[in-house]
Amino acid sequence: MSEALARHSRPTGTVRVTVPAKINLHLGVGDLRADGFHDLTTVYQAISLYDTVTVSTSDRSGLRITVTGEGADQVPTDERNLALKAAKLLGIYGHISPAAVIHLDKRIPVAGGLAGGSADAAATLVACAQLWNLRLSDIELEKLAAGLGSDVPFCLRGGIALGTGRGEELNHDLKAAATYHWVVATSQAHISTPECYREVDRLRANDIGRYSYHVQPLLKALEAGLPAEEIAPLLVNDMEAAAVSLRPELSSLMHAGLDAGALAAHVSGSGPTVLFLARDEAHARSLAKSPKLRASAKALHVAHGPVAGPAEQLTGSR
Numbered sequence: 001m002s003e004a005l006a007r008h009s010r011p012t013g014t015v016r017v018t019v020p021a022k023i024n025l026h027l028g029v030g031d032l033r034a035d036g037f038h039d040l041t042t043v044y045q046a047i048s049l050y051d052t053v054t055v056s057t058s059d060r061s062g063l064r065i066t067v068t069g070e071g072a073d074q075v076p077t078d079e080r081n082l083a084l085k086a087a088k089l090l091g092i093y094g095h096i097s098p099a100a101v102i103h104l105d106k107r108i109p110v111a112g113g114l115a116g117g118s119a120d121a122a123a124t125l126v127a128c129a130q131l132w133n134l135r136l137s138d139i140e141l142e143k144l145a146a147g148l149g150s151d152v153p154f155c156l157r158g159g160i161a162l163g164t165g166r167g168e169e170l171n172h173d174l175k176a177a178a179t180y181h182w183v184v185a186t187s188q189a190h191i192s193t194p195e196c197y198r199e200v201d202r203l204r205a206n207d208i209g210r211y212s213y214h215v216q217p218l219l220k221a222l223e224a225g226l227p228a229e230e231i232a233p234l235l236v237n238d239m240e241a242a243a244v245s246l247r248p249e250l251s252s253l254m255h256a257g258l259d260a261g262a263l264a265a266h267v268s269g270s271g272p273t274v275l276f277l278a279r280d281e282a283h284a285r286s287l288a289k290s291p292k293l294r295a296s297a298k299a300l301h302v303a304h305g306p307v308a309g310p311a312e313q314l315t316g317s318r
């Protein structure tokens with residue numbers, strides 16, 4: 001039984017799905033396009049920080065959402081919630097009047113550049129499709145996911161993938177031969193995704209930074225399962241300079257992890273979370289105990305990747 005299946009249970013009228021956070025081992029940001037998005041060349045990895053999404057049939061018509069867990073107070077419970085948007089979109093696509101109670105138990109830090117909202121949306125698509133007995137193909141699910149956000153298609157499958165387009169066009173054929181261990185350091189700072197993309201554009205207009213689209217060395221290293229020491233110099237994030245420019249305090253967090261012995265300090269997506277690459281699990285656990293790092297971060301989590309996403313949990317039911 002896969003890890004994903006083992007994490008899935010389906011009592012009558014309830015479907016529960018767990019869904020991992022995403023990180024970008026490589027995040028190359030191209031030009032601003034006419035549609036307001038940037039072209040990306042990115043390597044996604046899903047890591048072992050999970051939200052749990054539970055959907056249940058309801059006597060009442062319509063959709064309701066409740067949220068518990070880390071940062072629940074920062075998550076909207078109205079139509080802005082991406083999980084609710086996902087359920088609505090699926091209802092329209094399936095020509096049904098959707099009725100469900102959606103419960104999110106958050107463990108993925110909110111607004112951290114870890115795609116928590118996108119993960120919940122992906123998990124809600126998978127869970128509601130099962131609850132409402134809608135038999136959707138992978139392609140149909142991916143299309144619906146792309147309509148919800150650039151990161152959502154990756155969050156469906158998890159694992160590791162190359163993302164192009166605005167991040168929604170995926171190549172899942174990468175072989176990840178090794179597991180890598182991370183310390184995930186959240187920050188008190190707040191950065192919104194569009195704000196960080198705008199800062200990338202502003203810096204570029206001043207000749208600072210350019211599009212890192214050469215991803216082959218990293219892909220080869222991942223396929224060969226090279227040790228973390230050899231992955232560290234291949235991590236790239238074109239949004240990192242923008243995130244640090246917006247929130248200069250991130251630089252001291254990054255230095256705290258490097259001083260503690262991390263192999264690399266890497267801003268997660270648009271930030272403000274900082275990822276520290278460790279040699280192995282024991283090294284990650286020891287980094288997370290570093291007093292200087294603990295003093296600099298809001299919270300520290302130890303995680304590994306790649307891990308499977310929620311779509312695997314539908315395997316066999318389509």
Ligand SMILES: C[C@@](CO)(OP(=O)(O)O)[C@H](O)COP(=O)(O)OP(=O)(O)OC[C@H]1O[C@@H](n2ccc(N)nc2=O)[C@H](O)[C@@H]1O
Nearest residue numbers: 036037038113114115149150151166193194197269270271
């Ligand atoms: C930066 C990344 C890297 O994986 O992740 P986060 O740091 O947010 O987790 C993603 O590109 C975030 O994807 P996602 O959060 O799904 O963004 P979307 O909802 O599609 O877009 C929100 C806004 O971000 C900007 N955007 C997003 C994707 C992209 N390729 N170019 C952009 O310029 C646009 O301003 C867009 O209106």
Ligand SMILES: Nc1ncnc2c1ncn2[C@@H]1O[C@H](COP(=O)(O)OP(=O)(O)O)[C@@H](O)[C@H]1O
Nearest residue numbers: 080081082110111112113114115116117118120
């Ligand atoms: N289900 C959800 N979980 C978390 N945040 C959500 C959700 N739905 C909408 N949001 C909104 O999306 C914003 C971005 O959150 P999140 O997806 O966790 O981070 P990021 O976009 O940095 O990866 C939050 O500030 C919150 O207002």
